[in-house]
Amino acid sequence: MTRQLARLGRAGIQSIERLGRGHLLLLNLLAGLADLALRPTLLIKQLYAVGVLSVAIVTVSGLFVGMVLSLQGYYILSRFGAEETLGVMVAASLVRELGPVVSALLFAGRAGSALTAEIGLMKATEQLAGLEMMAVNPVKRILTPRFFAGFLSMPLLAAMFSAIGVLGGYFVGVGLLGVDGGAYWSQMQANIDLHEDIFNGVIKSFVFGWVCTWIALFQGYDCLPTSEGVSRATTRTVVHSAFAVLGLDFVLTALMFGN
Amino acid sequence: MAKGRSVEKPLVRIRGLRFLRAGRAIFDGVDLDILRGGVTAIMGPSGTGKTTLLKLIAGQLRPNAGSIEFAGEDIHRLRSKELYRLRMRMGMLFQSGALLTDLSVFDNVAYPIREHTRLPESLIRRLVLLKLEAVGLRGARDLMPSELSGGMARRVALARAIALDPSMVMYDEPFTGQDPISMGILIQLVRRLNDASRLTSIVVSHDVKETAQIADYIYVISQGRVMEHGVPERLLDSDSAWVRQFMHGLPDGPVPFHYPAQSLEQDLFSGP
Ligand SMILES: Nc1ncnc2c1ncn2[C@@H]1O[C@H](COP(=O)(O)OP(=O)(O)OP(=O)(O)O)[C@@H](O)[C@H]1O
Ligand SMILES: [Mg+2]
Numbered sequence: 322m323t324r325q326l327a328r329l330g331r332a333g334i335q336s337i338e339r340l341g342r343g344h345l346l347l348l349n350l351l352a353g354l355a356d357l358a359l360r361p362t363l364l365i366k367q368l369y370a371v372g373v374l375s376v377a378i379v380t381v382s383g384l385f386v387g388m389v390l391s392l393q394g395y396y397i398l399s400r401f402g403a404e405e406t407l408g409v410m411v412a413a414s415l416v417r418e419l420g421p422v423v424s425a426l427l428f429a430g431r432a433g434s435a436l437t438a439e440i441g442l443m444k445a446t447e448q449l450a451g452l453e454m455m456a457v458n459p460v461k462r463i464l465t466p467r468f469f470a471g472f473l474s475m476p477l478l479a480a481m482f483s484a485i486g487v488l489g490g491y492f493v494g495v496g497l498l499g500v501d502g503g504a505y506w507s508q509m510q511a512n513i514d515l516h517e518d519i520f521n522g523v524i525k526s527f528v529f530g531w532v533c534t535w536i537a538l539f540q541g542y543d544c545l546p547t548s549e550g551v552s553r554a555t556t557r558t559v560v561h562s563a564f565a566v567l568g569l570d571f572v573l574t575a576l577m578f579g580n
Numbered sequence: 581m582a583k584g585r586s587v588e589k590p591l592v593r594i595r596g597l598r599f600l601r602a603g604r605a606i607f608d609g610v611d612l613d614i615l616r617g618g619v620t621a622i623m624g625p626s627g628t629g630k631t632t633l634l635k636l637i638a639g640q641l642r643p644n645a646g647s648i649e650f651a652g653e654d655i656h657r658l659r660s661k662e663l664y665r666l667r668m669r670m671g672m673l674f675q676s677g678a679l680l681t682d683l684s685v686f687d688n689v690a691y692p693i694r695e696h697t698r699l700p701e702s703l704i705r706r707l708v709l710l711k712l713e714a715v716g717l718r719g720a721r722d723l724m725p726s727e728l729s730g731g732m733a734r735r736v737a738l739a740r741a742i743a744l745d746p747s748m749v750m751y752d753e754p755f756t757g758q759d760p761i762s763m764g765i766l767i768q769l770v771r772r773l774n775d776a777s778r779l780t781s782i783v784v785s786h787d788v789k790e791t792a793q794i795a796d797y798i799y800v801i802s803q804g805r806v807m808e809h810g811v812p813e814r815l816l817d818s819d820s821a822w823v824r825q826f827m828h829g830l831p832d833g834p835v836p837f838h839y840p841a842q843s844l845e846q847d848l849f850s851g852p
Contacts, residue, residue, distance in 0.1 A: 443681075451678030454638055455692040455740075456667040458660075 343539045346460065350538070353458070353465030363466040371432045371467060371534075372474030378431050379424050379478045380485045386419055387411060387486030391493040395500065404494075405504035409512040411490035412483075416513065416522045417578075420483035422570050425529035428475060429562030433537035436467055437558040440541025441551035449542075464538050471537070475530025476523050483522070521577045528569060533562045589652070591616045591748060591780050592637055596646035599629070599636060606632050608804040610646070614748075619774050619781045621795035621812075623788065624802045625826070627839065630784040631675055633801070634750045637782075638672055639663050650748075668696060671741035671749040675756075677733035679725040679740070685712070686721040689740045696744060711739040714769060716762065731757035735766070742773060748780040749773070755787050763787075767794055788827050792816065800826060 357364055394410045440463070443449050449459040487509075494500040513519065537558045544554035592614035599607040606629040614620045622630050635641045637648055639655045648655045650666060658666065679688050689708045693699060699707070712718040715735040725733060734757060741749055751770065755763050771794040774781045785791040792798065792812040799809040800823055808815060808823045816827050824830075841847065 446681070447674050447676050447678035448680055450635075450640060451672075451674055451680070451737075453640060454667060454670065454672040454674075455695065455744075456664045457692070457695050458664065 339543065342543060343535070346464075346539050346542060347535055349460045350465050350468045350535070353461035354469070356461045357465050357469060360466075363462070364469060367466045367470035368474060371436070371470040372477065375428055375431050375474065375478055376481065378427055379482050382423065382427055383415075383420075383482035383485035384489040386423060386482075387415065387489030388493045390414055390419070390486065391490035391498075394490075395494055395498050404498075404500050406508050406512075407490070407494045407500050408487075408505035408507075408509035411494070412487050412509045412513050413518060415483040415486040415490075416518050418522075418570070418574070420479045420486065421522050421525040421529055422566060424479040424482040425475065425526065425533055425566045426563055428471075428478060428530070429533045429537070429559055429566070432471065432474075433533050433558045433562050434555045436471070436534070436537040437541040437544070437555045438551060440464065440467075440538060441544040441546075441554050444542065444544065445546040445548070445551060460542075464542065468534050468538055471534025472527065472530045475533070476526040479522065479526035479529075517578075521573075524577075525570065525573050528573065529566050532565045532569065536561050536565060589616075590614055591651060592782075593649040594637075594646065597636070597643050597648065598645040599632065599641070599643050601632070605804050607636075607643075610801065610804070610806055612799055612806060612809075614780060614782055615797065616780050617774075617778050618796035619771060619783060619794055621783045621785060621791045621798045623785065623791070623798060623800050623826070624807075626786070628802050629804070630801065631752055634672065634752055634782065634784060637750065638667065638670060668744065669747045671744065671746040673734065673738050673741045673749070673751045673754055675752040677725075677730075677737040679728075679733055679737055681725050683725075684721065685717065685723050685725070685728070685736050688725065688736060689743050692740065692743045707743070708739075711743055712736075714742075714773075715739045716765065729757075731759070731762065734758075735762070738766070738769075745777060746779070748782070750782045750784075752784050753786065754783065755785055755790060763790065767791075770794060788829065792827075802826075 390411045391407060394407050395404060398404050398407055398410065440449075443459075443463065449463070452459040452462065491502070491505055495502045495505055540554040540558045540561070541551075544550045590613035592612075594610060594612040597607045597610040597612075598605065610633075622633065624630055632641065636643055637650070637655070639648075639658070642656055650670075653662075653666065655663065655666070679685075680691065683691065686708055689711055690704050693704050693707060709718055709721070712721055715738050717732060717735055717739070720728070720732065720736075725736070728736065734754065738751070738754060741751075754766055754770065758766060767790050770781060770783060773779055783791055783795065792815075795812055797809065798812055798815050800807045800815065802822075807826075808818055808820055810818075815823055818824050818827070842850075
């Protein structure tokens, strides 16, 4: 009994410690921003690795999600004779929710896990320690560019996801199901609000980009420097990111739309 | 004691060092001086904490008690900015090499130069080629670290460790994985580098005979303490049976080969 209590206490203390280390790392990541401004090439390289290489998976998924939305939406809307509003429904669901959330989940799986594995292996093979010995701060030089690359790519990826999704919805709705093309676009234009819908969606994806990249980098930086440690950290990145994204999405949605 | 040892101020001064790892004392009361301009060898059985000691000197690990001074400054009292400034004067060759895997051999050696100086690329090229020439790998400059053998990787790491012409270089097992010829060359290289630029070198090595050839002073550590220290000749015919066994690599004697454990019989027959 007391043993279990002690174990519980130890686990509690450890997770609080980990939380503390995570926030310390975040501070150090942000402190590297000034350095990053002097070396923009580091950021550009990471924008490619983290952002550009995630474009394929995000756009393909966006296309299919948009097509499915359109299919499902059409069957419901046509029951009420409101097929012309299909464009609004597809665009609103994508821009407000599915764009930021699904692309963040894909981002965590594609880019986040890669970041964790990369940093974790650099730690396991003493590359980070080697940098320290060359008087180069590994957090500033290696982690900060990756952090800002993730933070900046996420909204762009989400925007691509939504845009392709709207197109996918158009193909299915207008091309296959015979909704009026003019209505699809004009209803969308009239009813999607720049501030209410698009702006809030972008804020969400900035938050998700921040959190997912932070989690991925921290898991890599904090992992046990062994192959097992790296593999566990990679799993944790995906799981924690998914929880964080879905949980934060609820909180943000409540704050933004729930008056 | 070597003559004049107490006169000059040591570059690294360790006093009362105590360091715990997972509750086990790796060091307990270690005093150690590294003299300027000399080659100091640190020897000891595998797993006694030689690598740990180098990391403590470099400020990558924090001691639980005691002090480590580098050029008069207590390493563990420094703020991280000052520590980084100090590290520019240290080079370290990691046991694993620790090369950056996404850069070629050339770029690895050039990395610290590019980070810390604003030299033109043509000059960097010349510097890097000279360093690579010194370790015999000028021809391998375009290979990636994954294409190197373990011994070659360590030589590249050596070239990188000396790229900025530091005032102190720490070598963690520089000779392991080298064939007899490159080993001989590397041993001479360590000595030559040391004398040519009045460097201070710390060499961690198991190759007792070879290291003793070039070392000015040797510390033998084991079980968290300095077992013995002195000039090579003195250690080779030390009074202590322990040190003699270690230095000559004799199988029989007081040095345990095994990690501390209960007796084999107990272990074999006590299990489920
Ligand atoms: N990260 C760690 N966590 C816990 N214990 C460790 C860790 N790293 C090393 N140790 C322990 O510290 C001791 C010293 O390790 P160290 O790597 O310094 O040995 P070493 O003298 O360099 O050995 P070798 O000659 O084999 O390289 C070992 O007994 C090891 O079990
Ligand atoms: Mg070692």
